[in-house]
Amino acid sequence: MEEMIFASxxxxxxPKEDKIFGINNRAKAMIAEEGKEKxxxxxxxxxxxxxxxxxxxxxxxxxxxxxxxxxxxxYAPISGTAEFKAAVIKxxxxxxxxxxxxxxxxxxxxxxxxxxxxxxxxxRGDSVLAADWYWSPYGTIASxxxxxxxxxxxxxxxxKFNAADLKKRAEEILKKQQRLVIILNTPAHNPTGYSLTTxxxxxxxxVLESLxxxxxxxxxxxxxxxxxxxxxxxxxxxxxxxEEMPENVLTLISHSLSKAYTLYGMRCGALICIAKxxxxxxxxxxxCEFSSRASWSNCPRAPQTILARxxxxxxxxxxxxDERKGYREMLLRRGKAFEKAAxxxxxxxxxxxxxxFASIPCSNPDKVSARLEKEGIFLVPLAKGLRVSIASVSEQxxxxxxSRILAAMKAEE
Ligand code: PLP
Numbered sequence: 001m002e003e004m005i006f007a008s009x010x011x012x013x014x015p016k017e018d019k020i021f022g023i024n025n026r027a028k029a030m031i032a033e034e035g036k037e038k039x040x041x042x043x044x045x046x047x048x049x050x051x052x053x054x055x056x057x058x059x060x061x062x063x064x065x066x067x068x069x070x071x072x073x074x075y076a077p078i079s080g081t082a083e084f085k086a087a088v089i090k091x092x093x094x095x096x097x098x099x100x101x102x103x104x105x106x107x108x109x110x111x112x113x114x115x116x117x118x119x120x121x122x123x124r125g126d127s128v129l130a131a132d133w134y135w136s137p138y139g140t141i142a143s144x145x146x147x148x149x150x151x152x153x154x155x156x157x158x159x160k161f162n163a164a165d166l167k168k169r170a171e172e173i174l175k176k177q178q179r180l181v182i183i184l185n186t187p188a189h190n191p192t193g194y195s196l197t198t199x200x201x202x203x204x205x206x207v208l209e210s211l212x213x214x215x216x217x218x219x220x221x222x223x224x225x226x227x228x229x230x231x232x233x234x235x236x237x238x239x240x241x242x243e244e245m246p247e248n249v250l251t252l253i254s255h256s257l258s259k260a261y262t263l264y265g266m267r268c269g270a271l272i273c274i275a276k277x278x279x280x281x282x283x284x285x286x287x288c289e290f291s292s293r294a295s296w297s298n299c300p301r302a303p304q305t306i307l308a309r310x311x312x313x314x315x316x317x318x319x320x321x322d323e324r325k326g327y328r329e330m331l332l333r334r335g336k337a338f339e340k341a342a343x344x345x346x347x348x349x350x351x352x353x354x355x356x357f358a359s360i361p362c363s364n365p366d367k368v369s370a371r372l373e374k375e376g377i378f379l380v381p382l383a384k385g386l387r388v389s390i391a392s393v394s395e396q397x398x399x400x401x402x403s404r405i406l407a408a409m410k411a412e413e
Contacts, residue, residue, distance in 0.1 A: 012143045019136070020045075020380055023369075027378040039376045040397055042389045045190070045356060046264055047228075047327060050394035055327055056262045059320045063306045072302035078289050080106030080270065080299065083308035088270040090311055092223065092255045094232065096239040100251075100274040101281035105288035106299045109264075110224045110256030113271035114183070115141050115295065117252055120287040121218035122147055122181045127173050129166075130183045133350060133359060133384060135190045135222075138183060154194070159351050161196060163203030170211055179216045187235045188225035188355025191380075191387040193335065195229055195353040201241045208249050217249045224269075227260040228328050228391075229354045232321075242274055250280060257303055259356070260324065261310075268303035331356070334390045334398045342402040347409075356391035359384075360405055364412055371408045377401070 007014075020043055027041040036052065047055045079085070085104045093102070107113040114137070122128055124146040130138050131154035139149045152169040156162040166182075174180055184204070187195030196204070204219075211217060221242065229235045242251040256269040271288060275281040292299075310317050335354055342349050342360075350359040362368055365381035372379060380387040386405065390398055 011146070023373075023378055023380060026373065030376060030378075034376070039378070040393055040401065041378045042393050042397075042401065043378050043380050044389050044392035046391065047259065047262070047331060047356070048392045050396075052392070054262075057320060057323050057327075059316065059323050060261050060263065060306060060310075063309050063316070064302065067302055067305060071305045072300070074301055076106070076298050076301040076304055078292050078298050079285060080104065081301070081304050081308065083312070084304035085270075087308045087311035088255060089272060091260075091307065092226075092253055092270070092272050093239060094236055096236060098239070098243060098274050100243055100276055101278050102272065102274055103281045103285050104270045104272045105285065105292065106304060107269045107271055107292070108267035108296055108299050109258050110222060110254045110269040111137060111141070112267075112292070112296065112299070113252075113254035113256075113269050114138065114220065114222065115145075116271050116288050116291045117181060117183075117218065117220045117254065118142055118145055118147055119291045119295075121216075121220075121250070121252075122179055123177065126177045126179060126181075128181045128183065129169055129173060131185070131189075133189070133192050133382070134183075135185060136382075154192070155351055161194075161200035161203060163200070163207050166204065167207040167210060170207065170217075174212060174215050179218070180211075181218045181220060183220045183222055185222040185224070186238075187223070187229035188353065189357075190225065190355070191357045191382060192350040192359045193352040193355045193357055193390075194350070195235065195355075196238065198237065198241075201238045205241055205244055209246050211248075213246060213248045215248060218252060219245065219249055220252045220254055222254045224254070224256040225259060225355045226255075227324060228331055228356065230328075230332065247276060250275060250284075252284075257307060261303070261307065261320070263303050263306070266300055266303040266306075268299060268307070330395075331391060334393070334395045337395045338388070338390050338398040338402065341399045345403040345406050347402040347406040350385065356389060358388050358390055359386065360388065360409075361385040362409060367412045368405070368408050371412055372405065375404065375408070377404055377408075379405070 023043050031039045127150040132151040142149050153162045153165040251274045253272040258264040273284040362385040369381040
């Protein structure tokens with residue numbers, strides 16, 4: 001660990017360089033030296049076209065270019081403009097009419113929504129529970145706030161969602177603390193691409209029903225990739241289950257405009273609550289506003305206006321959704337191509353459904369990825385395997401990657 005000079009570490013482990021950005025920089029350096037065609041950069045968490053260029057929805061870009069100065073220059077209310085809040089709830093829930101009390105609070109991307117959840121629904125020193133394959137910023141967010149992430153095994157030996165381990169780990173943690181935030185990233189989970197099935201959701205419900213009812217449980221569903229998993233309505237079919245959770249469970253949704261509207265750099269998302277009582281919903285608004293004020297104050301107005309405009313104009317909305325559908329189909333083709341090539345060469349994948357990423361279980365990920373880097377293939381080594389961004393490489397590359405990964409794994413055995 002690096003010694004601090006002036007800064008105070010406060011129990012956080014602060015690396016010199018973000019791991020993924022570091023790998024990405026090495027990929028860029030190799031491209032500069034050896035040319036684009038020699039390098040596969042499967043590290044990036046953004047949807048790129050087959051030439052490696054960022055895809056930006058032209059329909060969203062048109063709205064952006066037509067914003068009046070006031071529509072981006074003026075401060076927005078801390079919890080978001082009224083039009084945005086109505087639009088983002090629609091965007092997350094679509095045709096589902098929630099029975100509970102639904103409120104939204106704007107955040108700078110899904111990241112801010114996760115941050116405000118941890119800040120308000122867990123106590124200092126608490127553990128937050130996530131799957132053992134998880135997006136590493138969960139750990140950063142928790143540690144920044146004096147919490148930590150503990151994990152349950154995402155899959156059992158039959159490669160099925162492991163509700164039994166979720167139950168075991170939640171029970172263990174709840175022996176030590178009064179509250180528990182559980183984060184489930186689905187559909188199209190990062191880093192595995194897995195989506196919880198209806199059966200999995202029934203399992204989650206049973207687990208939550210079995211936990212001590214005097215404890216306060218917050219279930220945060222991180223839906224950052226929901227519009228890149230497949231049919232946008234079908235992939236929202238789990239929403240009713242969220243309202244069947246017991247009284248001591250509060251359901252929150254972390255929504256993001258980064259991927260679905262290609263507004264990554266505009267920093268816009270929302271934390272949405274589906275509360276059982278009006279008091280809980282009112283409290284949600286109060287605590288979110290306080291935390292937002294203390295962390296980033298108000299969020300950018302421009303993306304809020306963009307979403308509100310899209311939802312106020314059915315023709316424009318259809319245009320944006322159609323354009324996204326075309327890119328989603330491209331991404332789904334890449335995923336299928338990767339899965340097929342992996343099956344053909346005998347490369348084991350972590351259960352995969354759809355989305356930006358797929359993962360390969362591997363006992364020495366650092367060594368295997370270092371070997372692949374020498375061959376010009378850049379992946380992200382995780383604790384339990386390798387993450388491949390299929391969002392950032394072509395279908396053709398998806399066909400060739402599995403055998404190259406397998407060969408590197410065999411060479412490092
Ligand atoms: N959750 C997961 C699992 C993610 O992978 C991401 C983005 O990479 C996010 C949430 C939110 O991202 P952003 O803050 O850019 O909206």
